[in-house]
Amino acid sequence: MDIERHPSHRHTVAILSRGDAAARRDATAQKSRFVHVFEALAAVGIEAQPAIYDESFAEDVREQLLAIDGVLVWVNPIQDRRDRAGLDALLRDVAAQGVWVSAHPDVILKMGTKEVLYRTRSMGWGCDTALYQSAEAMRAELPTRLAAGPRVIKRNRGNGGQGVWKVESLPTSSMIKVLDATKDAPEELTLDDFLRRCAEYFENGSVIDQPFQPRLSEGVVRCYMAGDRCAGFGYHKVKALVDSPAARSEAGPRLYTSNAEPPFQRLRRLMEDEWTPQLTSLLDIARLDLPAIWDADFMLGPVLPDGTDSYVLGEINVSSVHPYPDEAPAEIARRVADRLRRSFDTC
DSSP states (O other), X not given: OOGGGOTTOXXXXXXXXXXXXXXXXXXXXXXXXXXXXXHHHHXXXXXXXXXXXXXXXXXXXXXXXHTSSEEEEEOOSSBTTBOSHXXXXXXXXXXXXXXXXXXXXXXXXXXXXXXXXXXXXXXXTOOSOEEESSXXXXXXXXXXXXXXXXXXXXXXXXXXXXXXXXXXXXXXXXXXXXXXXXXXXXXXXXXXXXHHHHGGGGTSSOEEEXXXXXXXXXXXXXEEEETTEEEEEEEEOOOTTOOOHHHHHTOOOOEEEOTTOGGGHHHXXXXXXXXXXXXXXXXXXXXXXXXXXXXXXXXXXXEOTTSOEEEEEEEEEOSOOOSOOTTHHHHHHHHHHHHHHHHHHTO
């Protein structure tokens, strides 16, 4: 780190999100949807500033980031039909010049894509997960897996349920039934028709195949993590991929709780003490390189012999985790302060 950049040793970070030129011009911490993160950073002695990004003024953003110590990034992998290719190149460049980036694009590629479900399938949160790197492989292997029960197909990168399907064979037909996670009603298609819909997923990535979890209608638990520490939980019953009208009618908004919520303490211990250390070891991610905020979505798996629930990982979100529990900004700030202090101490 260039300590001449900040002779007072007061660390500065930017909070980066997408927006147009007007949003960049008018951005303030007080008007930001991340206002509580700004406040939490200030409480630990870190000066934070908004950084609104768009490809049309990327060089201005680059100059802004090169003048500070770190940047926290909240940009979806796909948003308004734009991807992060230009932004990720910019972030890699400023990181190479000494700016701490969270989450770094290389970390996102390791843990923030659906492929993480395949790479961690042997962990306690894993299940019978397959990886298809071509439509031909999917055509050859999917029918055999469907014979054992419904499957969930997921494109490697996406958000908001884009590219996620429940697929099941029909007992009296050669057709398959598919349900798009963003739609309410299933369709019946030939396997070839479905593969044509998935063709674009293979252009720049792979496809993940997991068994459908029968307890999905009971709800999804989201564990929020700041680095390697739990920052809270979210729980909600979902509509996506749920067939039953009665179960769909029970779907509702995500309810947020602190990391001390009693029903989730077993999951917290698993995440902090077992699964996150295993994840970083398996994916070769240094603990200090874990994102300042990320989350893991869990479905309920089979009940264990001792009567407790098992958990099956559905996805990890890294690129743009928002909203989050009220307690999360303080955990994020502690994570950022620790990371910047360690960077400064090694200068």
